[in-house]
Amino acid sequence: MKKNPTLKLLPLLFFLTGCAGGARNDVPLAAYQDATLPLEERIEDALSRMTLEEKVAMLHAQSKFSSAGVPRLGIPEVWCTDGPHGIRPEVLWDEWDQAGWTNDSCTAFPALTCLAATWNPAMSALYGQSIGEEARYREKDVLLGPGVNIYRTPLNGRNFEYMGEDPYLASRMVVPYVQEVQKQGVAACVKHFALNNQETRRLSVDVEVDDRALYEIYLPAFKAAVEEGGAWAVMGAYNKYKGQHCCHNEYLLNDILKGEWGFDGVVISDWGGVHDTEESIRNGLDMEFGTWTDGLRSGTRNAYDNYYLAHPYLDLLRKGAADVNTLDDKVRRVLRLIFRTAMNTQKPFGSLNSPEHLAAARQIAGEGMVLLKNDNGTLPLDAGSTKRLLVVGENAVKMMTVGGGSSSLKVRHEVTPLEGLRAAATAAGCEVVYERGYVGDPTGSYNGVTTGQDLSETRSEEQLLADAVSAAKEADAVLFIGGLNKSWGQDCEGGDRKEYGLPYAQDRVIEALAAANPRLAVVLVSGNAVAMPWVDRVPAVLEAWFSGSEAGNALADVVFGKVNPSGKLPFTFPVHLEDNAAHALGEFPGGDSVRYNESLFVGYRWHDTKAIKPLFAFGHGLSYTTFEIGNLRLSTDRLDADGSLTLRVDVTNTGDRPGAEVVQLYIGDDESFVPRPVKELKGFAKVSLQPGETQTVEFGITPASLSYYDDTKGAWTAEPGLFTAYVGAASDDIRGSVDFTLE
Known part of the structure; x- marks a missing residue:
C-alpha cells in the first residue's frame, strides 16, 4: 500500500514547533533547521551530521517515485x-499498478x-x-x-x-x-x-x-x-x-x-x-x-x-x-x-482541478491551435446560420488524456471535441450530427487508468465511409476530426511512428467527404506533422493538438469564432518525409548508433538552405483577421562588438476582428566563413490588436544574436561583416528585411 505523502511533513512540523526528536521548546534549532539562515550554511550543517549510510540512502529510490530522507534528523x-x-x-509503492486513490x-x-x-x-x-x-x-x-x-x-x-x-x-x-x-x-x-x-x-x-x-x-x-x-x-x-x-x-x-x-x-x-x-x-x-x-x-x-x-x-x-x-x-x-522544496516553509498552498486551472487549460489550448489553411472564410462557422453540422472522425469522441506513456493522466472529466461542439452549437440552435467514418484504436487504457469509453464498432469500413458521405451530403458544413492518437506507434513513448501519413485510412475518408460537401474543415488532433495528400481539395485545416481536459471547449471556441486563432507552428510540416533532413540524409533511426548528418540544418533551416517548399512552414499560422507588417527601421546600421542596436517594425490589424499576430525576427549571416543557415529565429513578439490598430514592436540585436559556436575554439563567435534582419509572420512569409554590419 502506498504511503501517505503528507506524513513526510510531520518531522518538519515538529521542528517548526520546536519539538523535533522530543526536544524541549527551549532547545535552540540546529542550523539546518533554521529557515532564516543562508541555504548553503544549512546544507553544510546537515551534511556534517549525517552518517555514510544516510548519505548514500539519499541518492537512490526507496519506492517507485520517492527517495529516502534522513528520518533521524527529520529531513523528509x-x-x-x-x-x-x-x-x-x-x-x-513498488509497482506501476494504480494505487486506487479516488482523489x-x-x-x-x-x-x-x-x-x-x-x-x-x-x-x-x-x-x-x-x-x-x-x-x-x-x-x-x-x-x-x-x-x-x-x-x-x-x-x-x-x-x-x-x-x-x-x-x-x-x-x-x-x-x-x-x-x-x-x-x-x-x-x-x-x-x-x-x-x-x-x-x-x-x-x-x-x-x-x-x-x-x-x-x-x-x-x-x-x-x-x-x-x-x-x-x-x-x-x-x-x-x-x-x-x-x-x-x-x-x-x-x-x-x-x-x-x-x-x-x-x-x-x-x-x-x-x-x-x-x-x-x-x-x-x-x-x-x-x-x-x-x-x-x-x-x-x-x-x-x-x-x-x-x-x-x-x-x-x-x-x-x-x-x-x-x-x-x-x-x-x-x-x-x-x-x-x-519539501522543507521550504514559505511555499504557497496548492490547488487541484480548480476552475482557474480548467480555465487556464482552455485558454492555452485555444491560443495554441493553428489555423493552417482557410480558403473562402470556411472558418469560423456561424452556429446561428449553420442548421446542420456533421462531425466525422474517431478523434471527435476518443479521450486523449489516457495513453502516450509516462505523460498519461487520470482526469475527472475530459471534454471531447464532439461534446464541446455540441454544447456550443446547441445553444445557437445548430444541430450536430456525428458519424465515425473510420475505426482507429477503440481501446482506452494505460497503466491501470481506463477511459471507460465503449468505442467498439460493428459496421464495416465501407459502411462507415458510406454513412459519413451520405450524412455529408445533407449537412450545411462538415468537420472531420482525425489525426493521430496516443497509441503505441503514433504519438507515444516507447515507439516511433511507422509512417508519415495518417493511419486508419483517414485520407480516403477525407477525400470522400471533400467530394460530398465543399464546406469541409479538417481538424487534426496530434503532436506531430502528418502528410496531407488531400490538402488542395480541402478548404480549411486546423491543427488542434492534444489539448487536455478542456479540448472540446477550446476547439468549439476556435471553430465558432469565440477565439480568433493566433497559434503558430513550432515545427515544419514537410510535404514528404524525404523533405525532412534526418530522412533526406538517411540517418533515422540508425542502428546501434545514429549520426545526425544534417548537423544544425534542422527543420526550416534545412528547407531554407535547400529551397524545399514545406507543406506548412515553421512559424505559420493564419487568423480570422489580417495583419500588415512593415516600416522596418534600425537605430543604427553598424553594430559594435560590445554594443547593440534596436530594430523597430509596425504591425497593423487590417481586418474587422480583434486578433493577435506573432511578429518574427530572423537573422542571416551574409558573409560567413562557416556553413550557416540562410536565417535563424532570433526574436518574436505576440501582439494583440483591435481592428485598425497599429503597434510598434522593438527587437534588440546584440553580437550574441549573430554568433555561432566555433568548435575549433570551443567558444561562441560573431564574425564581422554584413548581416540581414528578416521580419515576417512565418519562416516562409517574410514581409521585409534590412541590412546591417557588425564591426
Whole structure:
C-alpha cells in the first residue's frame, strides 16, 4: 500500500514547533533547521551530521517515485511525479499498478507542442503556475518536466511532449514554465538531457553529432532553463552520447551542465536509465530512480539496496575505493533540493482541478491551435446560420488524456471535441450530427487508468465511409476530426511512428467527404506533422493538438469564432518525409548508433538552405483577421562588438476582428566563413490588436544574436561583416528585411 505523502511533513512540523526528536521548546534549532539562515550554511550543517549510510540512502529510490530522507534528523523524503502535462495518478509503492486513490484526478493541460504553438511566454508562465499548484497540492517535490528535446523528425513518438524544432523558441518558452513551477515550492526537472530525439532503441542508441549542432541546436533550451530559469533539477536521457549513457555522461553532466553552466541542482536519472555504479559516481548522476520496476520481485528483501548508487556505492566507500568528496557533492545537491522544496516553509498552498486551472487549460489550448489553411472564410462557422453540422472522425469522441506513456493522466472529466461542439452549437440552435467514418484504436487504457469509453464498432469500413458521405451530403458544413492518437506507434513513448501519413485510412475518408460537401474543415488532433495528400481539395485545416481536459471547449471556441486563432507552428510540416533532413540524409533511426548528418540544418533551416517548399512552414499560422507588417527601421546600421542596436517594425490589424499576430525576427549571416543557415529565429513578439490598430514592436540585436559556436575554439563567435534582419509572420512569409554590419 502506498504511503501517505503528507506524513513526510510531520518531522518538519515538529521542528517548526520546536519539538523535533522530543526536544524541549527551549532547545535552540540546529542550523539546518533554521529557515532564516543562508541555504548553503544549512546544507553544510546537515551534511556534517549525517552518517555514510544516510548519505548514500539519499541518492537512490526507496519506492517507485520517492527517495529516502534522513528520518533521524527529520529531513523528509523526496517525492517525484510525472509531468509535463499534468500530475500523474498515484501508483503502488513498488509497482506501476494504480494505487486506487479516488482523489488523484488532475487537470490535463495541453501537450507542450500546443504550448509552444502559442508563441507566448505569458501562456508558459500560466501553464507553469497552474501545474505547479497541482503538484504542490498533491505534495510532490519534483515535477518531471518540462521536456525540451528538439523536433528532429516527424516520426519521433515523443515529439508531442517537447517544444518544437527551434532552440530559440524552446528557450523562450521553457524559462517561464520553470520559474512559475518553482514559485510553488516544486522543482522543475527539465528533460531529457540530451539528444533524446527518437524512441527506437532509446535505451542503447549512441548519438553521433558534431559540436556545432550540439551547442547551437540541441543544448540552448536546456541552458536557458538552467541559467535563466534557475531549474532545480535536470533529468538525464536514456540514449548514449560519446559512448556513455546520458544519465552518467562525463561530457554532458560534468563538463557542460555542472561545469560550463554552473548548475547547482540535482541530476535525476530517467527510470531505468542507469547502467553502471562507477560511471554514475564519476559522471554527474545525483539521484537514481526506477532501475528495476518491481522492488518486491527481484529476488532480494529490498531491491532498492541493490541500485547502482545504493549498496554497491556504499561498499566502494567503505573500502576506500570511492571518493567521499564526490559523495558529499551529490548529497549537498539533494539537500539543496529538499530545502528548496519539501522543507521550504514559505511555499504557497496548492490547488487541484480548480476552475482557474480548467480555465487556464482552455485558454492555452485555444491560443495554441493553428489555423493552417482557410480558403473562402470556411472558418469560423456561424452556429446561428449553420442548421446542420456533421462531425466525422474517431478523434471527435476518443479521450486523449489516457495513453502516450509516462505523460498519461487520470482526469475527472475530459471534454471531447464532439461534446464541446455540441454544447456550443446547441445553444445557437445548430444541430450536430456525428458519424465515425473510420475505426482507429477503440481501446482506452494505460497503466491501470481506463477511459471507460465503449468505442467498439460493428459496421464495416465501407459502411462507415458510406454513412459519413451520405450524412455529408445533407449537412450545411462538415468537420472531420482525425489525426493521430496516443497509441503505441503514433504519438507515444516507447515507439516511433511507422509512417508519415495518417493511419486508419483517414485520407480516403477525407477525400470522400471533400467530394460530398465543399464546406469541409479538417481538424487534426496530434503532436506531430502528418502528410496531407488531400490538402488542395480541402478548404480549411486546423491543427488542434492534444489539448487536455478542456479540448472540446477550446476547439468549439476556435471553430465558432469565440477565439480568433493566433497559434503558430513550432515545427515544419514537410510535404514528404524525404523533405525532412534526418530522412533526406538517411540517418533515422540508425542502428546501434545514429549520426545526425544534417548537423544544425534542422527543420526550416534545412528547407531554407535547400529551397524545399514545406507543406506548412515553421512559424505559420493564419487568423480570422489580417495583419500588415512593415516600416522596418534600425537605430543604427553598424553594430559594435560590445554594443547593440534596436530594430523597430509596425504591425497593423487590417481586418474587422480583434486578433493577435506573432511578429518574427530572423537573422542571416551574409558573409560567413562557416556553413550557416540562410536565417535563424532570433526574436518574436505576440501582439494583440483591435481592428485598425497599429503597434510598434522593438527587437534588440546584440553580437550574441549573430554568433555561432566555433568548435575549433570551443567558444561562441560573431564574425564581422554584413548581416540581414528578416521580419515576417512565418519562416516562409517574410514581409521585409534590412541590412546591417557588425564591426
